[in-house]
Amino acid sequence: MTTLVFGHKSPDTDSTGSPIIWAWYLNRIKGVEAKPVLLGEPNTEAAFVLERWNLDKPEIVTEVPADTPVVIVDTNNPAELPRGINDCDITGIIDHHKLVGGLETRGPIEIRIEPLACTATIMWKMIGDDIAQMPTEIKGAMLSCILSDTLEFRSPTTTQEDTAIAWDLAKDLGVDIPAYAAEMFAAKSDVSAFSEAELLRMDSKEYEVGGKQLRISVLETTAPHQILDRKEALIAAMPGVAAEDGADQVLLFVIDILNEEATLLVPDDLVKRIAEASFGVTVDGDTVVLPGVMSRKKQIIPNLKV
Amino acid sequence: MTTLVFGHKSPDTDSTGSPIIWAWYLNRIKGVEAKPVLLGEPNTEAAFVLERWNLDKPEIVTEVPADTPVVIVDTNNPAELPRGINDCDITGIIDHHKLVGGLETRGPIEIRIEPLACTATIMWKMIGDDIAQMPTEIKGAMLSCILSDTLEFRSPTTTQEDTAIAWDLAKDLGVDIPAYAAEMFAAKSDVSAFSEAELLRMDSKEYEVGGKQLRISVLETTAPHQILDRKEALIAAMPGVAAEDGADQVLLFVIDILNEEATLLVPDDLVKRIAEASFGVTVDGDTVVLPGVMSRKKQIIPNLKV
Numbered sequence: 278m279t280t281l282v283f284g285h286k287s288p289d290t291d292s293t294g295s296p297i298i299w300a301w302y303l304n305r306i307k308g309v310e311a312k313p314v315l316l317g318e319p320n321t322e323a324a325f326v327l328e329r330w331n332l333d334k335p336e337i338v339t340e341v342p343a344d345t346p347v348v349i350v351d352t353n354n355p356a357e358l359p360r361g362i363n364d365c366d367i368t369g370i371i372d373h374h375k376l377v378g379g380l381e382t383r384g385p386i387e388i389r390i391e392p393l394a395c396t397a398t399i400m401w402k403m404i405g406d407d408i409a410q411m412p413t414e415i416k417g418a419m420l421s422c423i424l425s426d427t428l429e430f431r432s433p434t435t436t437q438e439d440t441a442i443a444w445d446l447a448k449d450l451g452v453d454i455p456a457y458a459a460e461m462f463a464a465k466s467d468v469s470a471f472s473e474a475e476l477l478r479m480d481s482k483e484y485e486v487g488g489k490q491l492r493i494s495v496l497e498t499t500a501p502h503q504i505l506d507r508k509e510a511l512i513a514a515m516p517g518v519a520a521e522d523g524a525d526q527v528l529l530f531v532i533d534i535l536n537e538e539a540t541l542l543v544p545d546d547l548v549k550r551i552a553e554a555s556f557g558v559t560v561d562g563d564t565v566v567l568p569g570v571m572s573r574k575k576q577i578i579p580n581l582k583v
Numbered sequence: 584m585t586t587l588v589f590g591h592k593s594p595d596t597d598s599t600g601s602p603i604i605w606a607w608y609l610n611r612i613k614g615v616e617a618k619p620v621l622l623g624e625p626n627t628e629a630a631f632v633l634e635r636w637n638l639d640k641p642e643i644v645t646e647v648p649a650d651t652p653v654v655i656v657d658t659n660n661p662a663e664l665p666r667g668i669n670d671c672d673i674t675g676i677i678d679h680h681k682l683v684g685g686l687e688t689r690g691p692i693e694i695r696i697e698p699l700a701c702t703a704t705i706m707w708k709m710i711g712d713d714i715a716q717m718p719t720e721i722k723g724a725m726l727s728c729i730l731s732d733t734l735e736f737r738s739p740t741t742t743q744e745d746t747a748i749a750w751d752l753a754k755d756l757g758v759d760i761p762a763y764a765a766e767m768f769a770a771k772s773d774v775s776a777f778s779e780a781e782l783l784r785m786d787s788k789e790y791e792v793g794g795k796q797l798r799i800s801v802l803e804t805t806a807p808h809q810i811l812d813r814k815e816a817l818i819a820a821m822p823g824v825a826a827e828d829g830a831d832q833v834l835l836f837v838i839d840i841l842n843e844e845a846t847l848l849v850p851d852d853l854v855k856r857i858a859e860a861s862f863g864v865t866v867d868g869d870t871v872v873l874p875g876v877m878s879r880k881k882q883i884i885p886n887l888k889v
Contacts, residue, residue, distance in 0.1 A: 375688045390693065
């Protein structure tokens with residue numbers, strides 16, 4: 278039975294590229310028949326990466342039949358995976374997020390979670406000397422994942438290992454990192470085709486904070502005005518999205534990659550209170566700028582208070 | 584704050600030795616202040632190993648205060664750990680059991696689970712070249728963990744990596760594996776000091792099978808008759824142990840290390856039914872021999888049916 282390799286729902290570059298990398302490794306190096314799949318349409322940056330490196334877009338699946346052998350990458354959170362994920366035969370987990378608990382395996386399997394910026398970086402370490410056999414397009418996916426997750430080394434999640442491996446890959450591939458990262462971020466920043474509800478859900482995770490169920494959304498962009506120009510419509514769409522998703526509110530952080538700051542939309546008193554309690558700012562109006570804030574994992578989630 | 588490193592309750596050799604190995608690594612190589620502790624009295628084999636290698640017996644703790652930094656080894660099962668384990672600051676998990684779900688971490692941490700026979704084998708791989716700096720007594724603990732968990736390479740959980748690393752360590756230490764393993768197993772086999780209830784709980788894990796809560800106990804021994812001579816008393820103690828521990832029944836497998844077979848005690852019709860359905864045997868009397876069965880993880884648990 279073919280092993281399916283996938284990342285989280287609403288796949289970004291790491292959740293699109295890492296399954297491709299690992300399925301290559303399983304097929305070519307480990308002799309395990311494997312296929313990368315996506316749990317949704319890749320975001321615009323991931324779609325650009327696939328095209329740039331001539332990679333086939335993996336099939337999109339929404340359900341995975343019971344007993345299917347699967348390798349889960351870039352998440353360990355059942356809420357970000359197909360329903361009934363524990364009925365699959367989970368044969369591997371590779372991730373760089375905190376353990377949330379909930380996944381169960383049938384026997385002892387290989388699980389590798391490390392506090393690095395990117396899943397692909399962990400894979401690089403696991404693949405070891407077999408990297409030499411990796412074709413250009415898989416190396417290209419690997420480099421793209423690291424540049425995406427580190428925001429070209431600007432994110433505070435970036436480690437020396439992520440940086441060193443990315444430069445190594447770039448040298449090998451003859452890629453000019455600043456120029457290529459700019460192309461990737463431009464692709465990610467082009468969100469004109471999306472509705473407000475789609476933007477609010479594009480890169481979003483649910484967290485409970487002080488009894489409130491919050492949808493914490495980030496939009497990383499080199500063109501923040503493209504999003505902030507739509508702030509009234511985005512704020513108007515929040516109650517509907519929150520209600521549909523069973524959340525109390527949506528927190529949308531527009532991450533300005535180049536200026537290394539976030540702008541949080543402030544639709545109501547709850548979000549105003551959260552912003553002031555969490556980030557030590559005074560809110561006046563329907564947005565607030567948070568200097569230096571770039572990482573949901575490292576700077577937003579750990580500080581959230583209601 | 585000192586990081587506490589510990590394995591599971593009712594510590595065997597791996598859950599006694601691996602915390603000592605990892606605390607050494609954190610202190611000496613990683614510069615992290617760490618201390619091994621035990622969640623109970625070590626078994627007779629583990630006590631022998633501590634004495635043989637002149638290792639201090641780690642302090643026994645039953646509770647770990649909230650917010651204590653901890654590294655969990657040789658288990659990922661909250662039921663085998665102190666109550667409130669998720670209120671600790673879990674900073675690492677190294678294990679070789681199936682993921683049962685339930686542990687949660689505060690942020691992304693290093694988690695390494697591999698389908699090898701022994702936690703110490705995974706540590707050997709993680710420590711890498713720094714093994715060269717490891718003192719004799721820590722290498723002795725490492726070798727002992729592998730010989731214990733593999734039953735001197737007889738258990739079907741044994742992998743090539745476990746075997747190769749053990750022979751490497753033995754050569755380095757000048758240890759004669761068959762002679763040393765025989766001493767370890769003799770220590771484990773001397774259970775004369777224990778009550779029947781203690782024997783039933785000594786190496787025991789709870790599993791639900793077909794709606795029944797079962798306490799699956801194994802006693803690995805080179806002197807099975809020492810245990811089987813007490814079978815009436817052991818069977819008489821089962822209902823009390825099961826009731827106290829909220830289980831429906833105790834399954835006691837006496838593992839004969841040298842003859843590579845298990846003898847299951849059959850106190851009642853439920854266990855008779857389980858034995859016949861799970862292992863394809865016909866039960867006649869109050870024991871049944873299961874040829875080749877040595878591993879709870881690999882041969883008992885995956886086959887259990889009610």
